[in-house]
Amino acid sequence: MTDKEHIVSAFDRDLAAVQTLIMKMGGMVETAISDAARALELRDVELAEQVRKNDKQIDALEEQVASEVARIIATRSPTAGDLRTVLTVLKISGNLERMGDYAKNLGKRTSVLSEMPAINGSGGALRRMVQLVSLMLKDALDAYIQRDVALAEDVRRRDGDVDQMYNALFREFLTHMMEDPRNITACMHLHFIAKNVERMGDHVTSISEQVIYLVTGGLPEEDRDKQDKTSIDSALGKV
Amino acid sequence: MSKDIKISAKGVDVFYGDTHAIKNVNVDIEDKAVTAFIGPSGCGKSTFLRCINRMNDTIDICRVTGDILLENEDIYAKSVDPVQLRARVGMVFQKPNPFPKSIYDNVAYGPTIHGLAKNKSELDEIVEQSLRRAAIWDEVKDRLHQPGTGLSGGQQQRLCIGRAIATAPEVLLMDEPCSALDPIATAQVEELIDELRASYTVVIVTHSMQQAARVSQKTAFFHLGEVVEYGDTDKIFTNPEDSRTESYITGRIG
Ligand SMILES: Nc1ncnc2c1ncn2[C@@H]1O[C@H](COP(=O)(O)OP(=O)(O)OP(=O)(O)O)[C@@H](O)[C@H]1O
């Protein structure tokens, strides 16, 4: 990668503009996630509604990124680092858009959950999981702007912690449901929320991998440890 | 799978009087593949290309040192006849240079002196096939006996390509073959290059990065007379090793 300027300065402006869109999108997704988490915790239905509404703007930004990227490819035929920049911008905007969807879904479930009795203890664990993912997202976006491979690697590693927290919550929700079948509906919603936060972590991991590709031209080799074992280890379900 | 090496340059230097135009170039050019030479104007692409069929011999002040092997034989050895060599290693020049003869004769000349046709109808066949492959047959088939110099610049260039392939060379050197061509003729020449790759070795100098990326499997980046980077075209255009290569192909100030 080189940070020298293009002879055609409009090319630099195009690349800068599309990366600014990504950062704007990233900021909106960060807000959506923290607002959704706060709405869930405080049973704030209005805030949850706001998160759902704001998702439209995130979707619109993704479309804007896609059409800008198409225009840059068509008019500038980017190569090497420039090519990797536009390819990663496109992928990252896709990851951010999906994260926005999960935040929106969290908002929807908050509206439903606010009508139900609270489940003891789960709120704090979910909040910690969301905080972890929010921080990962912030660091992944910083790694992107700084072209910081070490930070991107670190974010990837932290996704294992998110998976472990999800496993713990999965077991906890099962326990509550077994204790009292009246908890089932709420726990099912909470479980989907936990699962969606875990998936947000996967999208942040994908963003980190794009940072590594952008800088090095290669994707990281070794597979991350798969810490979400609920799908492969049925024993986890036996509490 | 590693391919056979058709041409091997070892420690090649070229001087025009005191000008050191090529500096210690070492490259192995693969058989049955297209190799692109790219680099800023004046970096020595044409000079190096001309070493491969000893065209520099015709320039008085030009001196070539080092070895260039064609299928492991030194092409600068005393036993090698440059005229025979140029039948094996054909060339299309940066500026179209048709002979002051008819269109037909321009193409028929090489096959005739090298005895490639047994009779007139075979020669007619070679001329037609060569002009078809050079994507100019339809434009000249009704005026084959008019002078080649009477064609437009882009038509002359395609005529020269037809002339170069008429002798069925093993190696075809092309110095910016498409610089005077419109997009359709350019696409036709690129299609021809792709087709030639099945049986020949092609080396192309081009200023179009997109063309180099499209037609070649290997790319060499020349800079101030040196080969800065040489490797798979896919790699050079997605993730070059040298920052000078990256600056050049992405259009940055080097
Ligand atoms: N016949 C010549 N006599 C003297 N110097 C020459 C001659 N031909 C080329 N040179 C010099 O050798 C250097 C390399 O020239 P060359 O034509 O190989 O460059 P090139 O890479 O093909 O450039 P371009 O892309 O403009 O065709 C230049 O400095 C040029 O001035």
Ligand SMILES: [Mg+2]
């Ligand atoms: Mg030249």
